[in-house]
Amino acid sequence: MSLTTGTIHFTDKKDTYISNSLMRELNIDETKPIKLKLGEKRIKTKIKRVRKKGKHLFIPKSIQQALKLPRKGQSYISLNQDDEIELGPLIGILSLIHQRTLHLPFGKRTYRIKEYLKGGSNKAFYFAFGLSDINWTDETVTAYFIDSRNQWKKKVVPLPDVIYNQLKSRSSHKTKSMQMLLDHFKKHNKSIFNWGFFDKGEMYQLLDGTLEAQNHLPETHISTSSQEIKKMLEKHQFIYLKPTRGSFGRGISRITYHPKNGYFIRFRKINKNHLLRFTNFSSLMKFINQRKTHKNYVIQQGIRLIEIDKHPIDFRLHLNKNGQNEWVVAGDAAKKAGRGNVTTHVEMGGQVMNSLDTLEQVFTSSQSQEIYENAKRTTIQLAEAIERKLPYLVGELGFDIGIDKQGKIWMIEVNSKPGRSIFKHPSLKTQSSDQLRYIFDYCFYLSNQRNTRREVNRI
């Protein structure tokens, strides 16, 4: 396959005209019949040379309409093994549509989606859509593009070559429409990434026993029977009780055991922090069982996180796959818990800070550097282990990393659909735009892979 970038123009002529240098770069044999391809749509055309400097492709308007090519201008252009000229790729960000209006096609998520699209709109046909924007009769989608003035432009295009899945609810994954999309993607050997949702218990089981996770996983149990809780409290004196499918710190309790003073449980309820003491284990258990709001929980060894002014600190490391299919730390930040809080979530009064600056408030400068590098290296290895163990594609992971007072690295949690809230921090400006670029580059990598991939596709 040969690949390059060129400028697409629309013309009133009958045939397709290609400039000499584009002809040469794509290695096109003009004596052979050729097809133009966008998504799964293909149209036969006659190729003619045109003398024009640079790499240009003049497509007849009739073909443009039949292909549903959304715009002219700069794009990747390639010649595949079947001698088809591929335009784009078409890359779709699948998002929830909630309270759609003319100016906010993705409701509250519109601004975020726009940010992503800016990461590659001038390189390929990069758009956002929701499940209900798909028309299954003709396998097209009403796609939302941004134009050069950052305005939304709605166009009907073929189904995308790659999807970045931004659906954040488990229920939307179970719809018929999502199943049809998966079937279509499997059939055509195309990729959707960030498919699944993680469960705190399942993720622990997945990683337990892998070399990469050795010494980095707090002891975790899926059974939350009173015997197990008792055993864990006696062993660690400090444990966390967390809903397996919770997020934003909801439903989490932190329990400490002092042989002399009894049991202390800290939790947050209706935006308030609570601390209760129980003198015996059975009254603690009675309270825990009453408080349950989720179906399943894990109990986890509590990590004595580093602290600043008595506020625990943990770290978010946002990992992405880059254009070479390698894991990179796209962004990282420290998070400080709000006063009396069990978790460090910004939504719960937590504060985002620069990672290295934060470490330097606790460790020496050279120790900080070493711990920082170690945390990044460890997290990349954990991402590789997760990827190896999962049956579907992952292109992005959000790690909650704890660092204890000895500088040891602990994986507290890994998120399958990490938010971008750390990137709002002023010191993360460059990392923020890098992260948006990695998403596009990885999509592009996946679309190119398709032509060479032999194994059955991992969605």
Ligand SMILES: Nc1ncnc2c1ncn2[C@@H]1O[C@H](COP(=O)(O)OP(=O)(O)O)[C@@H](O)[C@H]1O
């Ligand atoms: N085992 C633990 N030791 C110390 N702190 C923890 C532990 N588990 C959770 N926390 C604190 O609670 C926060 C939320 O826990 P997490 O497992 O990430 O759940 P959520 O899915 O709600 O984000 C963490 O970021 C961390 O600050």
Ligand SMILES: [Mg+2]
């Ligand atoms: Mg978390």
